[in-house]
Amino acid sequence: xxxxxxxxxxxxxxxxxxxxxxxxxxxxxxxxxxxxxxxxxxxxxxxxxxxxxxxxxxxxxxxxxxxxxxxxxxxxxxxxxxxxxxxxxxxxxxxxx
Numbered sequence: 783x784x785x786x787x788x789x790x791x792x793x794x795x796x797x798x799x800x801x802x803x804x805x806x807x808x809x810x811x812x813x814x815x816x817x818x819x820x821x822x823x824x825x826x827x828x829x830x831x832x833x834x835x836x837x838x839x840x841x842x843x844x845x846x847x848x849x850x851x852x853x854x855x856x857x858x859x860x861x862x863x864x865x866x867x868x869x870x871x872x873x874x875x876x877x878x879x
Contacts, residue, residue: 795868803868811868813861820845823865825876835876837865 794804800816809826821844825835841858843849862878869876 795871797864797867801864803864811865813864819848819851821861823861825865825869828877832875833877834874835869837862837869837876837878 794802796802801814803811803813803823806812806822809824811823811825812820813823814820821841823841825837828834828836841853841861843853844851866876
């Protein structure tokens, strides 16, 4: 209860398939999968106004050692969907660019 009052909820979210998202710093989030695939997602904070974050649809690549593997369009949509769910559950408003 004490942690909920001050907004100190667990910043990490695990999904049904074992993947997870956790904040890395103010503007970046780490996305990881059970098989070791990892990438950093960029969602910068907006200045002032009703939108807290701006979501960029561009997902570049996995981090090493999987950096040579391509990311399919379906996988990109899946990752963006998980990031949207992460924000929705934390009541963080966002805009998709």
